[in-house]
Amino acid sequence: MHTRDHNVNRVLAARDAHLHSTLPLYYLCLRAGYRSNNPAVLPTNWPTLHMFPSFVANLHNLHDYFALVLAGSGHNFRAHGPPGTGMRLFVTCDPANIRHIFTTNYTNFPKGAEFAAIFDIMGGSLFTIDGELCRQQRAKVKGVLSSPWMVARIAACCRDKVENNLLPLFTNMESIGTPFDMQEMMSRFMFDLGATPLFGVDPGLLSSDMPPMDVAVAMDTVMEAGFFRHVVPASCWKLMRRLNIGPERKLRVAHTMLRGFIVDMMERRKINTCHIGNDEEQEGVDIMSPFLNDPDYANDELAHAMIIGYMLAARDTVGTTLTWIFYNLAQNPNIVSIIRNELSPIASTKVAARADAMVIFEQNETKYLVYLKAVLYETLRLYPPAPFERKTVAADDIMPSGHELGTGDTILISLHSMGRMEGIWGKDCLNYNPDRWLSEDGNKLRYVPSHKFLAFNSGPRMSPYEVC
Incomplete structure (x- = not known):
């Protein structure tokens, strides 16, 4: 009985101390x-x-x-x-x-060790490193992404996703008068567009059945928790991580979700690669191939970190920017008219299947606009x-x-x-x-x-x- 009373007194004392410290704050x-x-x-x-x-x-x-x-x-x-x-x-x-x-x-x-700790799930990737290691990895990434074959591959993925998913969804929603969240739509679009050339497999987040966005939400959690870690003392978020509470609890779940997604996509990638001819396989069927075939990047943790960093860079930057572009175009119809006039000479050279059919522009047609x-x-x-x-x-x-x-x-x-x-x-x-x-x-x-x-x-x- 004495022990129980002692514990109760300790709890009450802790409560009072907490109130005295938090109320002034x-x-x-x-x-x-x-x-x-x-x-x-x-x-x-x-x-x-x-x-x-x-x-x-x-x-x-x-x-x-x-x-x-x-x-x-x-x-x-x-x-x-x-x-x-x-x-x-x-x-x-x-x-x-x-x-x-x-x-x-x-x-x-430099970004520093604390920045790397804040985004620990991307540790060792271009997103968190400094110095010579950063220079080497940056050169590798730039070489892969700027190669003519990869530029053509990404452009083809983009065209396919726009023509076969994005525009049909827009057309269907317009025809039945269904409102939609443009930010969510762009997030789905860029998630698929980031993952498809990366793994050589389309995750299919942008489709007519609109599957759950659990992995995309996990990516949001990584960035939200990173922002929280930026603005509070490191001792605070590290204690929360140790106690598995608050944003750190959500972040742990998000880490598990993202790693599970990567493992699943890598398995699908292996199956897909087996069905591709030897010549194409040697050239590299996706962005990951040059890294997985390089001993310097063979570590699974580093591969996962680089994948997450790339997908965040693709989805969050372009997806967010596209959303704001559409928002501002809706607010400024005069700007829409100017864009239409700039596109008009190119559109006039294209033959549409029907008078009301949508016209799709290629990358090389718009790069000089x-x-x-x-x-x-x-x-x-x-x-x-x-x-x-x-x-x-x-x-x-x-x-x-x-x-x-x-x-x-x-x-x-x-x-x-x-x-x-x-x-x-x-x-x-x-x-x-x-x-x-x-x-x-x-x-x-x-x-x-x-x-x-x-x-x-x-x-x-x-x-x-x-x-x-």
Whole structure:
């Protein structure tokens, strides 16, 4: 009986301690949330907790919050977490600082071990590594993806998916007046388009029966948990992982789901490869072939990490961008008219089966369309698929803005904010205006340096997935 009473007292004491510690934090978060409604107010540097309450209060809308703060702080600000958390942040969208970080002194700003820990399921892949290993793997990936055979293969997969799945679904839904979620549709489309050339097998997520999106949801969980790990102290999410609670519990389930999917697709790939002639097999029937045949990439964990990294890069970047393009076209019918006029000369050369039949454009037919590219770039400016980049300071340094950074500091580069800065893009920075990308005569794209437009990264880490 005595032991039971003792345990009850311990629970009550723990509860009281929890209330005493969380209620002040809750109050500060409410105050921080109230103050954040005023764009002119920078994050309050509270005693002990520093700016942490402001971040927590705005976690649901952190990218827009950063844009407000950066607009009022000259494109740069510092932030610190509570003592003992090791959170020393420098947040920037300053093009001069970005050029310094990504190009001028890029070796001093690796992604770092903490970034690799945050996205541990992609550990060892191009997404998380630095230095010479990154250079070698990047060269390998770029060589595979840019080979004429692979470019043709990906283009064929894209055409097939558009012609036989996407357009028939759109036509059917339009004919019966069925509403649909464009974001979900683009997610399904890019999931299949990422996986098919990767494995040589179509997972069939974009089909008339609309199968469950469990694997795609697992990919969302990886990115959501990664965002959570970015903005809380490492000790916090590591404790949650050890206790298997909160976002870490969902992440563990997602890891299992993704690895199971890869094993299944690799088995289907083997079966598919057995039915292909020797000549085609030697050339490589999919993106994975050159890696699986290379001893440097024979490790299963590394192969899984690279597959997940590639699929996230394909689905999240293009799928998100396509969704925002369609959204903005719906808001701007005049832009749709300009695109139609640009496509019209090409369309006139095609013979449709029926007067109302859809016309499909080939990659080589659209690659030189200037205004269509301007629409893409304007979408990426305002709605970058990766809203921020994270870097670690390897050695003490001074930014072009004059800010002094210490070894171990974390830098957050806000791409979302950069596209919304009047000092970078002018007074109409919040307007969706593809014309800003055109030369005066409108016949070519205006040059914009990558440290001002970071959608494809910059410097030595320029994205190997960029398609011109």
